Structure formats: C-alpha cells, structure tokens
Amino acid sequence: MTVTPTTPESAILTDAAGPVSQTPLLGQSLEALTEWVRSQNQPTFRAKQLHDWLYYKGIHSLAEVTVFSKAWREQIADVPVGRAxxxxxxxxxxxxxxxxxxxxxxxxxxxxxxxxxxxxxxxxxxxxxxxxxxxxxxxxxxxxxxxxxxxxxxxxxxxxxxxxxxxxxxxxxxxxxxxxxxxxxxxxxxxxxxxxxxxxxxxxxxxxxxxxxxxxxxxxxxxxxxxxxxxxxxxxxxxxxxxxxxxxxxxxxxxxxxxxxxxxxxxxxxxxxxxxxxxxxxxxxxxxxxxxxxxxxxxxxxxxxxxxxxxxxxxxxxxxxxxxxxxxxxxxxxxxxxxxxxxxxxxxxxxxxxxxxxx
Known part of the structure; x- marks a missing residue:
C-alpha cells in the first residue's frame, strides 16, 4: 500500500518503505545474515560468503552465488537480494x-x-x-x-x-x-x-x-x-x-x-x-x-x-x-x-x- 502524506509532518510518521513479501538481503549486516543462514540450516561460514557476494561482487540474485550448492540455490531462488x-x-x-x-x-x-x-x-x-x-x-x-x-x-x-x-x-x-x-x-x-x-x-x-x-x-x-x-x-x-x-x-x-x-x-x-x-x-x-x-x-x-x-x-x-x-x-x-x-x-x-x- 502506498502512503501519500500531504504534509512533511505526516511524512515523519512514515519511516518504513512499505510492506514487502520478504525482507531483501541487501542492507543487512554480517550478524543478521548469519542468523538468516542458520535459519536455513546452513553452516555459518555461508554467511561470510553471502556477505562478500552481496557487497563486493554485487549480485542481483542468489542464483549467482556459485559457491552455494545448486540444491540450496534452487531452494532460495525466490529470496530477494534487493537490487533495482x-x-x-x-x-x-x-x-x-x-x-x-x-x-x-x-x-x-x-x-x-x-x-x-x-x-x-x-x-x-x-x-x-x-x-x-x-x-x-x-x-x-x-x-x-x-x-x-x-x-x-x-x-x-x-x-x-x-x-x-x-x-x-x-x-x-x-x-x-x-x-x-x-x-x-x-x-x-x-x-x-x-x-x-x-x-x-x-x-x-x-x-x-x-x-x-x-x-x-x-x-x-x-x-x-x-x-x-x-x-x-x-x-x-x-x-x-x-x-x-x-x-x-x-x-x-x-x-x-x-x-x-x-x-x-x-x-x-x-x-x-x-x-x-x-x-x-x-x-x-x-x-x-x-x-x-x-x-x-x-x-x-x-x-x-x-x-x-x-x-x-x-x-x-x-x-x-x-x-x-x-x-x-x-x-x-x-x-x-x-x-x-x-x-x-x-x-x-x-x-x-x-x-x-x-x-
């Protein structure tokens, strides 16, 4: 839903970008990515790999992370990275x-x-x-x-x-x-x-x-x-x-x-x-x-x-x-x-x- 305030004062009340189906991975810290990797039942070293591919390799989808297994990439294919x-x-x-x-x-x-x-x-x-x-x-x-x-x-x-x-x-x-x-x-x-x-x-x-x-x-x-x-x-x-x-x-x-x-x-x-x-x-x-x-x-x-x-x-x-x-x-x-x-x-x-x- 788009919120359209008519004054700056009403805009102050809207610090979120609006609901999304799933929080994108971009913008998250290594600690947050570690928690997400754990929730996927993956070893924690995958979080550092994901962090590097997000911020240094600039991936646009998780399918690009070739150090992840093909099976896991298919499982998380719909998780948004957050690139425009x-x-x-x-x-x-x-x-x-x-x-x-x-x-x-x-x-x-x-x-x-x-x-x-x-x-x-x-x-x-x-x-x-x-x-x-x-x-x-x-x-x-x-x-x-x-x-x-x-x-x-x-x-x-x-x-x-x-x-x-x-x-x-x-x-x-x-x-x-x-x-x-x-x-x-x-x-x-x-x-x-x-x-x-x-x-x-x-x-x-x-x-x-x-x-x-x-x-x-x-x-x-x-x-x-x-x-x-x-x-x-x-x-x-x-x-x-x-x-x-x-x-x-x-x-x-x-x-x-x-x-x-x-x-x-x-x-x-x-x-x-x-x-x-x-x-x-x-x-x-x-x-x-x-x-x-x-x-x-x-x-x-x-x-x-x-x-x-x-x-x-x-x-x-x-x-x-x-x-x-x-x-x-x-x-x-x-x-x-x-x-x-x-x-x-x-x-x-x-x-x-x-x-x-x-x-």
Missing amino acids: QIHHRSEAPDGTVKYLLKLADGHIIETVGMPSPRRLTVCVSSQVGCPMACDFCATGKGGFLRNLATHEIVDQVLTVQEDFDQRVSHIVFMGMGEPLLNSDNVVAAIRCLNQDVGISQRTITLSTVGIPGRIRRLAAEQLQVTLAVSLHASNQALRTKLIPSAQAYPLEGLLEECRDYVKQTGRRVSFEYILLAELNDTPEHALELARHLRGFQSHVNLIPYNPISEVDYQRPSESRIRAFVKALEDQHIAVSVRYSRGLEKDAACGQLRASKVAG
Whole structure:
C-alpha cells in the first residue's frame, strides 16, 4: 500500500518503505545474515560468503552465488537480494551519469554518479519524490510517494559502482527526498555503507532542509558524516517563500539546533545556499546571513541556481556571485561556490525528477 502524506509532518510518521513479501538481503549486516543462514540450516561460514557476494561482487540474485550448492540455490531462488533495475541511463559531457532506477514496486527514483580523477561521488535519493515542495526544486514539484528502504538506498551506491567499474569514494544524500524524514532507514544505510561496503563515514554528506528535532536526533547517532543544512535565505520571510515547510520551523530555531549539533558531535555544519538572481543574492543578504553565522563552526556552500522549466528563477551573473562571496569573506565567514555537474542532463542540484522517461 502506498502512503501519500500531504504534509512533511505526516511524512515523519512514515519511516518504513512499505510492506514487502520478504525482507531483501541487501542492507543487512554480517550478524543478521548469519542468523538468516542458520535459519536455513546452513553452516555459518555461508554467511561470510553471502556477505562478500552481496557487497563486493554485487549480485542481483542468489542464483549467482556459485559457491552455494545448486540444491540450496534452487531452494532460495525466490529470496530477494534487493537490487533495482536501471530503467534509463544518460551521460552528460562532463562524465556525470544520471540513472533512473526502477524499484520492486515499479516506482522510479534518480541517482547520479559524478566521476573525477581521484574520486567517484554518488548523489543518492532517500525518498520517492519529496514532500518539502521547495519552490526552486524539480523534485518537490512531483509530490511525495514513499520513503526508501535501507536496501534501496544502498543499492544506488552499488549500482553506480558497478556501472563505472570503480570504487565509490564519496556519497551525498542530496538526491530526491528529505533524508531526515526517513531518518531510521538513512542512518541504517549509512552504517551499512560504512561497515559492509567499506566507505568512510567522513566522506558521506547528509543534506537536510531542517525538520524540528531531527538534527538533534541525528547528533545522538554520533556519526562522522558531514551535515549540510539547506538555508537558501538570510531571513525567515524569504526562506518561507522559497521553502513552504520553513513556516513551521523558524530560522533561529533551526540554527540553534545546528549549534547543538556542533557541540554534540564536534563537527562543523555546512550551509547550502542557492543563489537566485535579484532575490537572495545581494551583499545585504550576505551580511544578514553572516550575522546569523558569526562565531559558528560552519561553512557556507553557495550554489548558483540550476534552471528548471516550472519556474522562472534566474542564475545570478558572475559579478553578483563574486560580490556575495566577498561580502561573506569580509565578515570572516568560510565560503565556497559549487557549480553543479550534469546540468545538460537535468542531473544537477535541484533538477532531479523521476518522470523523464515513461514506461
């Protein structure tokens, strides 16, 4: 059954991906796999074999595990591994690849692989759609369907790794959805990607618009990930215009929760700020932002707007971007500009949507 909340608050109540006939094996720890192997009346060393074939060989079905006996493989043939199908693949001139992945229930999500000479970064989704409805973001225009299960998040990383034939080094939770509305499965996926796939938590970034109480809850997990908070405005009125859900979460309350996060984890917070021409990109906005962040262990990541067809926002000129950066630097605020990759294939920040290819 698909649960379709109409507000972020109702989405908070839905941390599961929905019922399935049998829990997929992907996303489970070696300990959990050991218990499953025992339940199948198999020797426990089979669990280590299964773990290796799941996370290092990237199997899509148990029939591929040739170290298992043929009789047992036939017996467990219907047990789902939990891998999605590549529904569509498109590559931008800069090498960025956008994937449409078809899940077991037929829903489509997007994942992006971003290669560079020394790393391979995956931008993963945490939900099918997004309930936050940010005005400048394509994903929110399509509404929200459901949360992703742990295995559906882990699968995205394995899919990119397999397609590029290269180890994934970095992960950003900046795809479809609001990760902290699916916090249980997202945290479980992070632990799996770290402990089972072997990706350092310090190379994982989790991006959130900010859900009341959820940043403190994340801090309690004591993960070593980077927290990126999407501000996109220097005051509450403008932020509410751009992010309707911000009406229920005043900017000062969000920043206070971020300060608590720094105290609890000892890790700085990165603030994402999309620059929209003549809307939030003046030096005055930069000074207002600086007043909020002064004395804060933080970093501002400026993102020049990536266009979508539904709205007519514009990207600022280079001179306006430089003026914004200078205003922050003059206030001793750490700042950088991120020019998104995959723009030509709608794979850049804010452009992800699951309806580009039908069928």
